[in-house]
Amino acid sequence: MFLNKIFALLLCLLPAVCLAEVHIFTVVPKSGPYKVFGEELTSGAQTAVDEINDSGGLLGQKLQLSFIDDACNETLALSTAQMLSFHPLSKPKLVIGPYCSGGLSEIAKTYQKAKIFQIVPAFLSATEANKSHTGVIKLFGNQETATADLFDFYNTHFAGLKVALISSNENADFDAGVLNIFKKRGKSSLIKQYHASDFSSLNKLVDALVQNNETVIFMFSRPKHTAKIIKKVYSHAPQTAFVTSRYLATSDFFVNAADYLETTCFMALPEFEDNPEMVKNVVNLRLKGIEFKGLNIYGYTAVQLWAETVKKTKSFDYNKLSSYIKKNGLKTSWGETFYNNGNAAKPLKYSFYRFKDGEFIPLP
DSSP states (O other): OHHHHHHHHHHHTSHHHHOOSEEEEEEEOSSSTTHHHHHHHHHHHHHHHHHHHHTTOBTTBOEEEEEEEOTTOHHHHHHHHHHHHHOSSSOOSEEEOOSSOTTHHHHHHHHHHHTOEEEEOSOBOHHHHTOOOTTEEEOSOBHHHHHHHHHHHHHHHSTTOOEEEEEOGGGHHHHHHHHHHHHHTTOGGGEEEEEGGGSSSHHHHHHHHHHTTOOEEEEOSOHHHHHHHHHHHHHHOTTOEEEEEGGGOSHHHHHHHTTSOTTEEEEEOOOGGGOGGGHHHHHHHHHTTOOOOTTHHHHHHHHHHHHHHHHHHTOOOHHHHHHHHHHHOOOSTTTTSOEETTBOSSOOOOEEEEEETTEEEEOO
């Protein structure tokens, strides 16, 4: 499969197939458990590209968007960066990705060396979020903010109740952050960590949760795995409250947990219509018949942030764009919703939702 992806990438790099005046790539998962997020990011980016092209292009030139499936694989994401960097004819002016942030520092260095502007639509650890990379804009919040928002939500809705944190290897940094915020707030005694790998089966894990009378369960693992735990625990203890990520609510998740979500809360970045700074932009998009759900808006905005900076500098040149942002900050019509280049002073705050009647309903 890896070789097939590499072959597909090389094919796409042939000038006859992919040559464009101004080329943009999304490097995101389009296969595997996170493919829905890659599809949403690419769809949003394509909407922005179409909008710009329909209005005459950017600095008089048309944009062309292509995508590469990195399957959230760190090695493939780095190989992609290396190949995009060294192709002389179709080297992109902008790369949006990767969505999975493993190995980001090395990937960012590769794009920086090649002078390819990069926008990272990824949830980052606090350490990675605060690293400074030239020519990189980082979207989304960071681990430190997310865990603080999660604790505040717990303290508002479940204060004093016992919490079970279901940990997995793929989410180790975030899980450590959750434990750390409970320690900082003097609540370590209320949270217990369960490593899924310590149990011989899912049933054994569920038995331990039920027997220990865990009243609140935090889970940020894979969609199907998370859904099965919710379903099994709910069948024994329907009063148990669950907190998970809204981005895990994929088709796999709903197939396994659709009838067991009465006490489940979903954590996610805020919808743009809830942000006062975004009202004008959201209204303008709706007047054009454009509605966004999930991560579409972040793919769209990634292109628009870059395009607005290109217009201000009147150039696609990497050095001019990077220098402008370093000197002036990221001042665009999208406000200060984003942070860039290691400046996480105003990261996005997370919101919480319930799922009812086919919709996510914001919680206070």
